[in-house]
Amino acid sequence: MIEFSHVSKEYSNGVKGLDDVTLHIGQGEFVAIIGLSGAGKSTLLRSINRMHEITAGTLQVNGTDVASLNGKKLRSFRRGIGMIFQSFHLVGRTTVIKNVLMSKVPAMPFWRVVPGIFTKEEKIDALEALDKVGILEKAYMRADQLSGGQQQRVALARTLAQHPEIILADEPVAALDPVTARQVMGDFAKINKELNITILLNIHHVELALAYAERIIGIRSGKIVFDGKASSVDKAVLAGIYGEEMPEGVEELYEAV
Numbered sequence: 640m641i642e643f644s645h646v647s648k649e650y651s652n653g654v655k656g657l658d659d660v661t662l663h664i665g666q667g668e669f670v671a672i673i674g675l676s677g678a679g680k681s682t683l684l685r686s687i688n689r690m691h692e693i694t695a696g697t698l699q700v701n702g703t704d705v706a707s708l709n710g711k712k713l714r715s716f717r718r719g720i721g722m723i724f725q726s727f728h729l730v731g732r733t734t735v736i737k738n739v740l741m742s743k744v745p746a747m748p749f750w751r752v753v754p755g756i757f758t759k760e761e762k763i764d765a766l767e768a769l770d771k772v773g774i775l776e777k778a779y780m781r782a783d784q785l786s787g788g789q790q791q792r793v794a795l796a797r798t799l800a801q802h803p804e805i806i807l808a809d810e811p812v813a814a815l816d817p818v819t820a821r822q823v824m825g826d827f828a829k830i831n832k833e834l835n836i837t838i839l840l841n842i843h844h845v846e847l848a849l850a851y852a853e854r855i856i857g858i859r860s861g862k863i864v865f866d867g868k869a870s871s872v873d874k875a876v877l878a879g880i881y882g883e884e885m886p887e888g889v890e891e892l893y894e895a896v
């Protein structure tokens with residue numbers, strides 16, 4: 640469970656990334672965060688695993704006050720939260736399975752990290768994660784020989800091998816073509832359903848957010864301006880989130896209504 644209570648984040652230059660945000664996200668929800676560029680989507684997402692420090696209010700994850708964590712406790716807390724980025728963050732020159740096995744490193748003793756000794760169980764776990772995202776047959780290929788969509792799936796498998804309760808994804812499909820973007824969104828939906836992992840993702844493509852996420856959070860100038868079911872998002876809601884700068888494709892989306 641993720642609980643924001645009157646959370647604000649003011650950057651050192653005085654910009655308010657978040658402004659009095661109160662939110663409750665239950666285990667197993669699939670939430671898309673939408674809003675204009677600069678609205679505060681990344682700040683919201685990254686405050687959950689403390690990549691950004693909040694400056695007011697309280698933020699709790701499964702009852703733990705995120706701001707109170709330090710050192711070892713913070714590292715172990717972060718291991719329970721997967722993070723997916725737009726640019727995949729893979730090591731291109733090494734194999735897919737080694738990339739997935741990297742998720743095991745933070746919990747490994749030093750003597751195994753240096754020579755890269757992984758146990759049979761860890762390898763099986765990594766292969767199972769690749770299987771869950773449908774790219775098991777790519778396990779021994781070099782990561783940089785894969786397409787963008789496949790690379791994002793490797794990143795997703797690496798996160799799954801961490802066995803997280805929550806996955807945060809910051810613009811995970813922004814670098815992908817429309818067909819591949821749909822496939823990757825489908826992977827998130829499948830993982831969410833099958834493994835009951837909470838998924839929060841930032842996304843610029845409104846139509847993908849509405850098609851795959853169950854809940855939409857609209858953010859504008861650091862404030863939550865909409866929070867509800869994807870099925871209840873209409874043109875008026877989007878106007879409230881985006882104002883004059885409605886994203887491309889929104890007109891077509893609601894043409895039939």
Ligand SMILES: Nc1ncnc2c1ncn2[C@@H]1O[C@H](COP(=O)(O)OP(=O)(O)OP(=O)(O)O)[C@@H](O)[C@H]1O
Pocket residue numbers: 650651652654655656674675676677678679680681682683
């Ligand atoms: N490190 C920083 N220092 C100062 N201001 C920042 C910093 N990071 C973000 N901001 C500002 O905080 C506000 C929210 O930024 P944020 O990156 O959360 O928006 P976003 O909705 O994710 O945007 P985008 O869709 O372009 O990624 C913006 O005005 C941004 O300029």
